[in-house]
Amino acid sequence: MLKIENVSGGYDGVKIVKDIHFSVGKGEFFGILGPNGSGKTTLLKMMSGLLELEQGEVKIDDISISDLTKKQLAKKMAVLPQLSPQVFPYTVKETVSLGRYAHHRGFFQTWTDEDEDIVQKVMKQTNISRFQENSVMEHSGGEQQRIFLAQALVQQPDILLLDEPTNHLDLAYQKELLDLLRTRAREEGLTVVAILHDLNLASLYCDKILLMDNGETRAVADPNDVLSEELINHVYQTEVVKQPHSKIAKPQLHLLPGKKSEREGEQVKIDENMLSISPERIVLQSKQPLKTVSSGVVGAGAGWYSNFVNRHVDANYNCTNHRQEMREYLTKYGFPVSQTVGMMTAVVLEDNSYRLYEGDGFSVMIVVTAGVGNAVDSSRVNSPAAGPVKPGTINTWIFVNGKLTDEAYIQSIITATEAKAQVLRDCHILDAVTKKQATGTSTDSILVAATQQGKEIDYAGTATELGAIIGKGVYQEMKQSIQHYFKRKEMHGHLSSN
Numbered sequence: 016m017l018k019i020e021n022v023s024g025g026y027d028g029v030k031i032v033k034d035i036h037f038s039v040g041k042g043e044f045f046g047i048l049g050p051n052g053s054g055k056t057t058l059l060k061m062m063s064g065l066l067e068l069e070q071g072e073v074k075i076d077d078i079s080i081s082d083l084t085k086k087q088l089a090k091k092m093a094v095l096p097q098l099s100p101q102v103f104p105y106t107v108k109e110t111v112s113l114g115r116y117a118h119h120r121g122f123f124q125t126w127t128d129e130d131e132d133i134v135q136k137v138m139k140q141t142n143i144s145r146f147q148e149n150s151v152m153e154h155s156g157g158e159q160q161r162i163f164l165a166q167a168l169v170q171q172p173d174i175l176l177l178d179e180p181t182n183h184l185d186l187a188y189q190k191e192l193l194d195l196l197r198t199r200a201r202e203e204g205l206t207v208v209a210i211l212h213d214l215n216l217a218s219l220y221c222d223k224i225l226l227m228d229n230g231e232t233r234a235v236a237d238p239n240d241v242l243s244e245e246l247i248n249h250v251y252q253t254e255v256v257k258q259p260h261s262k263i264a265k266p267q268l269h270l271l272p273g274k275k276s277e278r279e280g281e282q283v284k285i286d287e288n289m290l291s292i293s294p295e296r297i298v299l300q301s302k303q304p305l306k307t308v309s310s311g312v313v314g315a316g317a318g319w320y321s322n323f324v325n326r327h328v329d330a331n332y333n334c335t336n337h338r339q340e341m342r343e344y345l346t347k348y349g350f351p352v353s354q355t356v357g358m359m360t361a362v363v364l365e366d367n368s369y370r371l372y373e374g375d376g377f378s379v380m381i382v383v384t385a386g387v388g389n390a391v392d393s394s395r396v397n398s399p400a401a402g403p404v405k406p407g408t409i410n411t412w413i414f415v416n417g418k419l420t421d422e423a424y425i426q427s428i429i430t431a432t433e434a435k436a437q438v439l440r441d442c443h444i445l446d447a448v449t450k451k452q453a454t455g456t457s458t459d460s461i462l463v464a465a466t467q468q469g470k471e472i473d474y475a476g477t478a479t480e481l482g483a484i485i486g487k488g489v490y491q492e493m494k495q496s497i498q499h500y501f502k503r504k505e506m507h508g509h510l511s512s513n
């Protein structure tokens with residue numbers, strides 16, 4: 016419905032916008048991004064008819080905007096410009112009501128009930144009703160932004176152009192404004208074209224993005240394609256890292272502050288001396304946070320953590336509210352939950368085994384606590400329904416003094432799991448139900464944590480040196496831990512716990 020056809024132009028013969036071409040469908044949310052001075056506002060002014068085009072055409076439903084009168088254009092298109100420091104001493108309601116101008120036929124046409132309804136409805140939506148009788152001048156930048164958005168919305172346009180609409184708005188109002196625009200777009204077919212500076216907001220809300228650079232088009236495409244590390248690094252001349260949003264299928268870009276050396280911080284090497292082992296818990300504390308992937312009770316998934324706690328609990332521990340209980344436990348013993356990966360095990364912690372393995376330019380420390388109380392064959396079928404959830408049995412920690420890729424994290428877990436299955440095979444541990452070879456126990460946990468300093472290690476499959484060390488190391492430490500477990504069992508004649 017909105018077509019920008021090879022548009023060029025600028026000021027006083029200086030070409031600012033160069034040959035821009037794109038179209039926006041009805042109900043689409045279209046974002047314009049680009050560095051300062053790249054020509055975004057100039058393009059928006061051309062799209063709204065405020066600035067003459069040197070070349071090209073702007074069309075709404077195949078009609079050039081130059082063939083529409085100002086009033087005809089105002090019925091189709093509203094503009095929310097950048098907030099001006101100059102505002103007139105009207106009340107909020109009077110300012111919003113000015114947006115109804117395009118719908119009035121003559122100067123002296125009276126204010127209708129319909130006008131009033133629309134103004135009140137939009138003021139409610141933009142959360143400004145309560146101060147409608149105040150002067151606009153006495154309101155903050157963020158509030159004025161919402162007042163002028165309301166003015167544009169009461170115009171009931173098909174197309175809304177916005178120049179940095181989230182400027183001056185706090186986090187909650189940014190979301191509220193963009194949610195409102197998206198709802199209008201989806202439910203009422205409003206076509207939204209917005210200049211945004213926040214690349215991550217653009218990713219969350221835009222259906223399509225135009226990326227401008229020096230007045231030219233760098234890309235017009237889906238957010239996922241436009242927000243590529245390569246393109247953004249090039250256009251903004253700054254380093255960003257692209258990651259998926261943790262809750263929804265949208266990309267997010269993270270800025271990297273300062274220089275690489277500053278970011279890495281103080282050098283740290285994880286070794287045996289950093290472990291503290293007591294009957295209650297095994298703890299490793301690092302001066303620098305480690306990038307960790309884990310299945311801990313607390314700190315699961317991917318994150319940066321400095322404290323690693325493997326806590327002994329009774330085999331009859333009540334697992335119904337275990338996350339909350341574990342958070343309280345960690346807090347009580349001085350481990351901030353946001354910086355800690357916490358695991359539980361019913362295994363007696365003195366059965367642990369650990370060692371630092373040296374590789375070429377990197378090293379790996381492996382810590383295992385293992386018991387085989389709930390050993391199972393993961394491939395077993397038609398087995399009786401599992402009993403109540405029991406606290407973890409085999410917990411494996413893999414610390415890497417090196418820099419891992421995402422692939423290497425995942426492959427580390429694969430390699431460690433293969434090694435675990437082999438240990439259980441060699442120790443002749445059977446599934447209690449099927450009496451077949453066990454491959455693990457029912458609630459095992461693992462973590463892979465790396466300093467992300469030093470040698471870059473791309474992979475951790477068994478074909479690689481890191482994979483070989485993890486495979487061998489997990490095998491050795493786990494076997495040793497299981498041997499401790501059996502020895503203690505023999506000595507006591509029975510198992511006091513798991």
Ligand SMILES: Nc1ncnc2c1ncn2[C@@H]1O[C@H](COP(=O)(O)OP(=O)(O)OP(=O)(O)O)[C@@H](O)[C@H]1O
Nearest residue numbers: 026027031049050051052053054055056057058210
């Ligand atoms: N009224 C004007 N007269 C002359 N030159 C102008 C005028 N307005 C903008 N320019 C110039 O046009 C270029 C692009 O400006 P524009 O405001 O379109 O960029 P922008 O991408 O919107 O920037 P920002 O992100 O900083 O708002 C700049 O070099 C600017 O100095």
